[in-house]
Amino acid sequence: MSYFKDFNITDQVKKAIHDMGFEEPSPIQEKAIPVILSGEDVIGQAQTGTGKTAAFGIPVVDKVTEDRYVQALILTPTRELAIQVSGELQKLTKYKKIRTLPIYGGQSISHQIRALKQGVQVVIGTPGRITDHIRRQTLSLDKVHTVVLDEADEMLDMGFIEDIEAILKQVNKERQTLLFSATMPPPIKKLSYKYMKKPQLVAISKGEVTAPSIDQVYYKVLERNKLDSLCRIIDSEEIDLGIIFCRTKKGVSELTEALQARGYIADGLHGDLTQSQRDNVMKKFRDSTIEFLIATDVAARGIDVDNVTHVINYDIPQDPESYVHRIGRTGRAGRKGLALTLVTPREMKHLRSIEDEIKMPIPSENVPTFAEVIEKQQETWKKQIETAMNDDKDSEWFAPLVHDLLNTYPAEKIVTALLKRNFLNDNNLDDDGYNFGETGGAKGMVRFFINVGKNVNMSPKILIEEISELVGIPGKAVGRIDIFDKFTFVEVPEEVAPFVYEALRYSRINGARVNLEPAKPRPKREKRPLK
Numbered sequence: 001m002s003y004f005k006d007f008n009i010t011d012q013v014k015k016a017i018h019d020m021g022f023e024e025p026s027p028i029q030e031k032a033i034p035v036i037l038s039g040e041d042v043i044g045q046a047q048t049g050t051g052k053t054a055a056f057g058i059p060v061v062d063k064v065t066e067d068r069y070v071q072a073l074i075l076t077p078t079r080e081l082a083i084q085v086s087g088e089l090q091k092l093t094k095y096k097k098i099r100t101l102p103i104y105g106g107q108s109i110s111h112q113i114r115a116l117k118q119g120v121q122v123v124i125g126t127p128g129r130i131t132d133h134i135r136r137q138t139l140s141l142d143k144v145h146t147v148v149l150d151e152a153d154e155m156l157d158m159g160f161i162e163d164i165e166a167i168l169k170q171v172n173k174e175r176q177t178l179l180f181s182a183t184m185p186p187p188i189k190k191l192s193y194k195y196m197k198k199p200q201l202v203a204i205s206k207g208e209v210t211a212p213s214i215d216q217v218y219y220k221v222l223e224r225n226k227l228d229s230l231c232r233i234i235d236s237e238e239i240d241l242g243i244i245f246c247r248t249k250k251g252v253s254e255l256t257e258a259l260q261a262r263g264y265i266a267d268g269l270h271g272d273l274t275q276s277q278r279d280n281v282m283k284k285f286r287d288s289t290i291e292f293l294i295a296t297d298v299a300a301r302g303i304d305v306d307n308v309t310h311v312i313n314y315d316i317p318q319d320p321e322s323y324v325h326r327i328g329r330t331g332r333a334g335r336k337g338l339a340l341t342l343v344t345p346r347e348m349k350h351l352r353s354i355e356d357e358i359k360m361p362i363p364s365e366n367v368p369t370f371a372e373v374i375e376k377q378q379e380t381w382k383k384q385i386e387t388a389m390n391d392d393k394d395s396e397w398f399a400p401l402v403h404d405l406l407n408t409y410p411a412e413k414i415v416t417a418l419l420k421r422n423f424l425n426d427n428n429l430d431d432d433g434y435n436f437g438e439t440g441g442a443k444g445m446v447r448f449f450i451n452v453g454k455n456v457n458m459s460p461k462i463l464i465e466e467i468s469e470l471v472g473i474p475g476k477a478v479g480r481i482d483i484f485d486k487f488t489f490v491e492v493p494e495e496v497a498p499f500v501y502e503a504l505r506y507s508r509i510n511g512a513r514v515n516l517e518p519a520k521p522r523p524k525r526e527k528r529p530l531k
């Protein structure tokens, strides 16, 4: 383990780091900082939230002198990140007379030109706006000795590659080039061969990044009652600040509306918002005036809020990398975080591939039942009622009705009715839409008919493995199995029956497409073959 004091940097910078409350370097900082200080080009790869900003920020502010011209240029994908990086660098230069200036589209260019004229040492900007300034000759890069490409993968995703190349061509060839990214897709490698000098790769592998402080859980949910399941889950968690991820913009709008309609304090973030709408939402989120931020992966880029307690994957992420990326939004700066993923039957295989990639199984939990939610909520409800009781405003209007009700009915009945009206809504209904009826299974079990049997070499072992993988239940939870020539019966626990029913339909057994139906109850005294 190393300490900041062991780095070959000035005391001014060490003191600033100390004031920021950083105790020890994060793994990427530990590995990257000495190499950067030695003057080499560096490619740093580590997941979101691992402290990449300071990994390049510390050596950069250490090297920059107080002379008033641009010495370092940092490119970031979004305006928000530019501001954020600039803020972090400012803290690092607390004891040095250095100005950092974020430059991004959407802000008046003449304002930026004026600021540049005053003499800044470090410019942090989005590639589009920086090229703009280069074209107008309002930003001189002659004396730039360090260029940083921050969140390079995201800049690429956002289509900035040409701007980046144009900028790199403008900067002194003798420069030091640093590239930081959460992922290393081929175009980034290409970019690095082309514009960097013998770059040293400093990577923190996934095993090291899936921060242990992030607890992960997945819930099996059915597509048709995903929203209800989500509500139950969030009702039974203590959430200060949560980010809920959806796959699409449309998904974000729909879920935002649905949650707002159910009384949650939620707001959505997606690519179609104007910058000021976006700023507005982000401000509410930062100030914690909203509880939930609903966002697509793209819209959530550059969000860096430290106190996110929960990341909720309403839609399962498309690939393992974005899973790691998403859950990295919580548990930041050493805080505790919880990542919850909703998984539909169709998505179970996908979940398994994520588990393979991150090299750890994600434990599953059942969506809380109606009764569990009610129990969890009692305290919250009580507090809400007590708060309302402390507020006498407008109470007198109800006085006649209060007396009338109390004279007519028992108090208990009145209170119960009011509670129900106030706190229950659709999501509290305990119905998943499935009723398999009498299927002839043992008590507590549902028996299914499957349309293949010995003809596809079905065996109890194969069937049990398939069900336990797809449904995430232990093999021994699967009940009685009867395999015939062309069909099979299997019994599974009632609570997972709807999930089994849907999941097996998306699977194959020994290459054969599977269909299943709830079985008909057995006629009395049916002869059973031995298992």
Ligand code: ADP
Binding pocket: 021, 022, 023, 024, 025, 026, 029, 046, 047, 048, 049, 050, 051, 052, 053, 054, 304, 306, 332, 333
């Ligand atoms: P990344 O760019 O890798 O996503 P950031 O640079 O934004 O991550 O850092 C994430 C958070 O961790 C920030 O709030 C930052 O201030 C904090 N941080 C960075 N390095 C350290 C450290 N050595 N000790 C404690 N906190 C740190």
Ligand code: MG
Binding pocket: 052, 053, 150, 151
């Ligand atoms: Mg970063």
